[in-house]
Amino acid sequence: MLSLDREFLSIVMVSLSVSFASTFLSVLLAIPVGIWLATARFKGRQITITILNTSMSIPTVVIGLFLYSLLSRQGPLGGLGILFTPAAMIAGQCILAFPIIAATITGGVSNLGNKPYIAARLLGASHTRSTFLFLREAKLIVMTSALAGFGRVFSEIGVSMMLGGNIRFYTRNITTAIALETSRGEFGLGIALGIVLLTVAFLINAIAYSFRKAR
Amino acid sequence: MSGIQKVILFTTLVANMVALTAEAGETLRLGTTTSLYESGLLDYLLPVFEARNNCKLHVISAGTGKAIQLGKNGDVDVLLVHAQEAEVTFVKEGYGLHRTELMHNDFIVLGPKEDPAGVRTAVDAAAAVRKIYNTAQPFVSRGDDSGTDKREKTLWSQSGLKPDASWYMETGQGMTATLMIADEKNAYCLADRSTWLFNKGKIRLELLFQGGKDLFNPYSVIAVNPQKHPHANYLLSKVFIKWLTSPECKKLINDYKIGDSQPFFTSSDK
Numbered sequence: 001m002l003s004l005d006r007e008f009l010s011i012v013m014v015s016l017s018v019s020f021a022s023t024f025l026s027v028l029l030a031i032p033v034g035i036w037l038a039t040a041r042f043k044g045r046q047i048t049i050t051i052l053n054t055s056m057s058i059p060t061v062v063i064g065l066f067l068y069s070l071l072s073r074q075g076p077l078g079g080l081g082i083l084f085t086p087a088a089m090i091a092g093q094c095i096l097a098f099p100i101i102a103a104t105i106t107g108g109v110s111n112l113g114n115k116p117y118i119a120a121r122l123l124g125a126s127h128t129r130s131t132f133l134f135l136r137e138a139k140l141i142v143m144t145s146a147l148a149g150f151g152r153v154f155s156e157i158g159v160s161m162m163l164g165g166n167i168r169f170y171t172r173n174i175t176t177a178i179a180l181e182t183s184r185g186e187f188g189l190g191i192a193l194g195i196v197l198l199t200v201a202f203l204i205n206a207i208a209y210s211f212r213k214a215r
Numbered sequence: 216m217s218g219i220q221k222v223i224l225f226t227t228l229v230a231n232m233v234a235l236t237a238e239a240g241e242t243l244r245l246g247t248t249t250s251l252y253e254s255g256l257l258d259y260l261l262p263v264f265e266a267r268n269n270c271k272l273h274v275i276s277a278g279t280g281k282a283i284q285l286g287k288n289g290d291v292d293v294l295l296v297h298a299q300e301a302e303v304t305f306v307k308e309g310y311g312l313h314r315t316e317l318m319h320n321d322f323i324v325l326g327p328k329e330d331p332a333g334v335r336t337a338v339d340a341a342a343a344v345r346k347i348y349n350t351a352q353p354f355v356s357r358g359d360d361s362g363t364d365k366r367e368k369t370l371w372s373q374s375g376l377k378p379d380a381s382w383y384m385e386t387g388q389g390m391t392a393t394l395m396i397a398d399e400k401n402a403y404c405l406a407d408r409s410t411w412l413f414n415k416g417k418i419r420l421e422l423l424f425q426g427g428k429d430l431f432n433p434y435s436v437i438a439v440n441p442q443k444h445p446h447a448n449y450l451l452s453k454v455f456i457k458w459l460t461s462p463e464c465k466k467l468i469n470d471y472k473i474g475d476s477q478p479f480f481t482s483s484d485k
Contacts, residue, residue: 170271
């Protein structure tokens with residue numbers, strides 16, 4: 001049913017590239033934010049963490065709509081011209097992934113405590129260096145949070161459809177392809193693509209787990 | 216994962232991203248309707264244009280309402296839709312230029328083989344929907360402001376009929392999805408001929424009524440006006456429209472078959 005043809009490969013590569021890129025970018029931003037939320041003590045801390053946790057429940061279509069209004073030619077960021085390109089999908093998926101990754105890091109780091117950081121500072125390391133050393137201890141937390149974020153964006157469709165436009169060979173990924181085939185009544189093909197998505201997700205998680213063990 | 220492995224993985228992904236986003240040649244964004252896209256005509260026709268002009272056509276298919284809105288927002292360069300009134304308004308309001316009728320087919324009334332409303336014996340489309348109304352038979356509508364939906368709504372309203380929610384279901388989805396639902400419910404439905412041809416092997420609904428000017432379904436191509444949206448690829452849109460209306464392309468359209476049937480007929484030159 002599924003031939004390894006150019007179209008199928010394109011669909012899988014779009015899914016992988018867009019989700020990897022957005023997960024990677026979100027992790028970059030979520031690490032400092034997550035650590036700060038876990039360690040800093042400020043007045044609005046509890047409410048900030050609550051809002052972060054709540055934003056994990058935003059429907060993907062809503063994020064897609066919100067960004068569409070910004071990125072459309074009529075919108076304030078229309079000049080960027082990135083609507084209906086993979087870049088827009090990545091932007092949307094970053095907004096999607098960031099809360100999960102940051103919340104997981106915050107939780108994990110709170111549990112870890114800041115002993116590694118404090119120990120480094122006490123021994124005379126700078127803030128940056130101490131953070132780096134702390135990060136080495138916190139690697140597992142970051143890995144777990146990245147996988148959680150990846151899982152969320154790899155299987156989402158609202159953002160990909162609204163911001164990517166499901167353009168064949170360009171922004172059509174596995175989830176938007178499933179939607180298209182299903183709307184065409186090709187349920188068998190839709191399910192097959194779903195299995196492909198799960199298989200790829202499984203492989204990625206398996207690879208990530210093996211790296212963890214290798215440490 | 217070792218450092219080197221990470222770097223290699225990352226570089227591969229970035230390279231792939233760059234390849235994804237880099238565009239070879241020009242791009243032209245075409246906004247079209249789901250019913251036209253699902254007929255497969257564009258996948259057959261457009262590669263010819265892409266090769267000829269060394270460009271990429273990005274096709275975004277949505278219900279006609281959304282496609283026209285994309286045109287108004289300047290998010291596409293050219294439209295290929297089938298909603299005459301909305302098209303005329305689009306041009307009148309200054310959003311579109313060079314509106315050209317390209318091809319046509321028709322809408323048909325599908326329904327259960329048993330035909331409890333007696334649609335087969337209707338004299339015209341208005342009579343057909345009135346029979347469905349009078350017998351309160353299940354009817355599944357697009358309900359998504361698409362070209363097909365607008366025509367169907369007109370059929371009811373021009374006879375002064377207001378379908379009741381107890382038997383009238385609006386799916387808000389594309390033609391094929393709506394057909395599948397109508398099939399499941401063994402209900403009546405208005406469909407365009409090309410989607411019907413594509414799917415008739417899969418469903419048990421039958422063609423019960425066709426013909427008449429009420430069911431005529433013309434498709435037009437419209438370029439987005441560069442005065443409203445200066446970034447729109449107007450020049451390539453014009454080349455595209457010229458090619459679509461060329462004898463070569465007309466022959467391609469008329470030669471396109473779904474199974475043994477011809478779904479689209481080109482309009483004669485006016």
